[in-house]
Amino acid sequence: MKQTDNPADENGRTGERRANRGDTPLTETVREYALTLFDAVGFTTPAAPGHAAFVDAWLEAGYHGEMSYLKTRKRLRGGPLNSQKLLGKARSVIVVAQSYDFGPLTPAERGEYKESDSSLSPRSTGVRGQAGAGGGQGQIARYARGADYHQVMWEKLNTLRDWLAEEFPGTVSRGYTDSGPIRERELAARAGLGWQGKHTNLISLKLGNFFFLGALLTSLKLEPDPPFDKHHCGTCTRCIAACPTGAIVAPMTLDARRCISYLTIELHGSIPEELRPLMGDHIFGCDDCLAACPWNDKAQAASEQKLYGGEGRVDLVALLALLATDEAFEARFAGSPILRTGRTGLRRNVCVALGNVGSPEAIPALETVAQTDPSEMVREHAHWALTRLCVRP
Ligand code: SF4
Ligand code: SF4
Known part of the structure; x- marks a missing residue:
């Protein structure tokens, strides 16, 4: 130069x-x-x-x-x-x-549960999630917690x-x-x-x-670094296997329409019914493919504390109730990327998660949403969740 x-x-x-x-x-x-x-x-x-x-x-x-x-x-x-x-x-x-990356993945982030944690462990249902106390717990993607x-x-x-x-x-x-x-x-x-x-x-x-x-x-002229020209994935396919919805349709090819990050954040309307059962406890984004990658094992820990937001587990019934108004939603998630999905989108997502991992304790809260939410789309998702909970043994 x-x-x-x-x-x-x-x-x-x-x-x-x-x-x-x-x-x-x-x-x-x-x-x-x-x-x-x-x-x-x-x-x-x-x-x-x-x-x-x-x-x-x-x-x-x-x-x-x-x-x-x-x-x-x-x-x-x-x-x-x-x-x-x-x-x-x-x-x-x-x-x-x-x-x-603020440290090792939690068992919930790895999709691992003990049988005693929940009757809805992945081993028994094939779907990640955890009922837990109070009606069910949801998961927020790592990037969106801080x-x-x-x-x-x-x-x-x-x-x-x-x-x-x-x-x-x-x-x-x-x-x-x-x-x-x-x-x-x-x-x-x-x-x-x-x-x-x-x-x-x-x-x-x-x-x-x-x-x-x-x-x-x-506008400053700087010396370019050499491109990274090696591909270190080799024969590994862990991320593809970890994707619950089959959204990685080929190596390096994502069908966003099946991706939980898209479904919970970018999609404004109704979530396709055939995909809802596959979404498990995710209510905003999804880390499953990233969490599966072995290159995280020796990663340097994050240095920017503003991005830290804990383990990302939320009480689904409490959140469902809080999402009754736009004001409450905006106050609760001020300064968070979760604002992006809007009250309606987040309540829709919580309904789907409850349909997948909720316990009977969640039924009264879902019934209220099914009857009173101003959005027809949210009411339909609440009905879907109720149907799932009521038919589940
Ligand atoms: S973010 Fe989740 S749904 Fe999307 S490709 Fe990765 S594992 Fe699949
Ligand atoms: S899990 Fe990581 S290393 Fe393995 S194929 Fe996926 S991106 Fe590559």
């Missing part, structure tokens, strides 16, 4: 002059600072990611379901990343990863953006995290952070697979 590629400020100082402290090259200075904010960092060019044909075929197959914004993003992705739509002067992409990751990542990306502008005058940057026409996973692999596992998520040798990705497009 020619350091003179970088812009000069109004005093004629270039990034090189301000950044090259001692013998540290500019790219390593940026990496050093970015690693004070994130758990892993890599650099790549703003060239468009590859695999366009794969994405086209995936969309063509309808695997995206109702997520029509993915088609819009695809249109926006038409050219290289440094289009005017994103950041006209982009010459590098800083790809960052933030772990949310603060909204969008906010956490944006704050950090903005901190990095501001630092770059201060250290390298004239630099402009813009951050993305699951928020624009950016395929972070492909960029991350190209920036050397890891490989795309058969469950479709990125796997890092350092972080396992419980982490968020972000990308900062910047």
